[in-house]
Amino acid sequence: MTERYADREFPGTYLFDGAMAKKGYALNKMCYSFNEQQARDEFNADPEAYCNKYRLTDTQKKAIFDKDIIGLLREGGSIYYLAKYAGLLKLNMQDIGALQTGMSVDEFKDMLVKNARGEV
């Protein structure tokens, strides 16, 4: 097992370190490719074939098809490249936040407002 950068735990946070970068390498490489319109088109035309081209594992593929952001993080996804996937899905950062926290988008936005006002 590749050692974690740190033992310290952060609830609800997936430290993107060497262990995760290794585990998620293919997944992130695929998502990095989404910088290109041609790659996004190719994915949209046949998502499974595109995932196979990048040799994603079955677990990673399932998380991609399910738009399971937490699942993708567990599988070594880096939020930077997952954001490209979110872009392909036409989801913004509040949509992604809602998906990850199990809130509605409005609930998530309300939480942001409260947090930013220091009302926590």
Add this chain to the structure above:
Amino acid sequence: MTERYADREFPGTYLFDGAMAKKGYALNKMCYSFNEQQARDEFNADPEAYCNKYRLTDTQKKAIFDKDIIGLLREGGSIYYLAKYAGLLKLNMQDIGALQTGMSVDEFKDMLVKNARGEV
């Protein structure tokens, strides 16, 4: 003018620093491409067209066509990438040494032997 890394002069030596890396960027990029057989073939089929594709200056092009290694160094060539060009020309490091020092290849090799024996 981009500053040189150092004022110190080394006779017969072309310090590859920022000023040279900037001046020789296109030239080195072309020579770097010679890592690929396809690029070497494309150059060999039409050297001038290939140089133009990389936007070499006229001085750089002339030095390429003349196999003028010193000229290429003056134009910002890095010996690492020029070595790829030498490879394309089927010249080895002693051939290149001879070209640069104005010796015959045998004279250059003799000099190497003398230098390595400390007979200088």
Add this chain to the structure above:
Amino acid sequence: MAKIIGAVTTSHIPAIANAMANGLEETPYWKPFFDGYPPVRDWLNEKQPDVIILFYNDHGLEFFIDKKPTFALGVADEYHNADEGWGIPTIPPVTGESELSWHIANKVVDEGFDLTICQEMRVDHGLTVPLNLMWPGHKYGHVKVIPVCINCEQHPMPQPKRSYALGQAIGRAVESYPEDLKVVVFGTGGLSHQLDGERAGFINREFDLKCMDQLVSEPEELTKYSNLDLIEIAGAQGVELNMWIGMRGCLTGKVTELHRNYHGPISNTGAGLLLLEHEHLD
């Protein structure tokens, strides 16, 4: 001699580019954010800096984790943006300043900073959004930019004290440059935010405000945090504070705060704006 005349901190999130592209600056959501900027724009227009040294992080446009630099320095005469995955229209190129860039490279590598030196580098929203905020309508072509790109994605990343030390070395390098240039340093990104995980949406207003105070008056306090501390206190992407700290390291003389604004949330972040004046001490 080149002189650092001031510094700016600002958010760099892509949502700002969207808001500006769609003319949303006066909407209730965005107004308290954009209202902070005119004094900074006015100051820049008055001072007319020649060069901006801009600390940012690449978010996966130019650099992938195949080869991830800890610190990358741009030394080009021009930098291009590109599609970051969202199909945003192409914007004009950014003008570089290769000569001062190479001077900085020569000085700081010799001081033991292990830069990746870039003659060709696409720059993402982390760099372009701050420029467009200062010169709206992408009218930043007249100002020369030196990109300093810090890894804020993959651990291990530079610790705050290392980013500060890099800034100090860059500050010294600028001060030793013989040409008369007016330089302003930008620290971009932050402040507290977290995009990933069940903790997504985390913002720490109290920390952000304290951080802005300390950045001005006791920056060395901020260098005592580790990146893990920042994750805990400021969220997983709170490590973007490294860019602010790197900027602050450049300011070795007297620092005076001219203007500030704090507003949140914009998108998922707390957004801190600071305008600092810098006087060299000789």
Add this chain to the structure above:
Amino acid sequence: MAKIIGAVTTSHIPAIANAMANGLEETPYWKPFFDGYPPVRDWLNEKQPDVIILFYNDHGLEFFIDKKPTFALGVADEYHNADEGWGIPTIPPVTGESELSWHIANKVVDEGFDLTICQEMRVDHGLTVPLNLMWPGHKYGHVKVIPVCINCEQHPMPQPKRSYALGQAIGRAVESYPEDLKVVVFGTGGLSHQLDGERAGFINREFDLKCMDQLVSEPEELTKYSNLDLIEIAGAQGVELNMWIGMRGCLTGKVTELHRNYHGPISNTGAGLLLLEHEHLD
């Protein structure tokens, strides 16, 4: 605990690969060079190291001056060679050691070394020739390799004292790794040579021999040279000594010379071979 049990210095020039591919080891030109290697091979076969940390420089296969790292560290499980421009046949891949690699990355970046961390990296003759010299016939697949790539091409490059400090940090990182691994460190390239300019063909035998002595017994003396000093004394590519110095930095304990050979010229270089034994001091 992982232990560094020894170290090797060796040339890495492409001409060696050619000589081996064409079976020229016993010819008068090559024999005095290759005759140095059997004792090193025997020692490696006896000691059976698990990991080789290999200091080398890329000569324009993987890295171009678009984005040139000062220090790059490989953290992959496999590395591939590729055509370097001379149409040399493809050789088998090199086995990596991603776990110790990441441990080193975590430790040394936290100590303030600004690595470019590489999960995908093509390796050139600078890395493959030394491996093939130790395990002829490209039989190096069983040993795990950690590439440490130093910029020896473009100034500014790391000064010898910085390369030494990196080696020391890597040495400490290895010693702190909990798994029982036998590690050998390779410093490759050099010694004195110059490929470019009217001064091409420069070799300094006296310096090379002194340098080998000092590397064993007083390595800190070598760290007093600047890269410009090395250019003057050892030729423009004499800066490849940085890889030897980086290697030597890893050896923080007791060093014993077991074997040496010096021969020149091979191609345009002086070739120094050293086998060092290393004992940890606890």
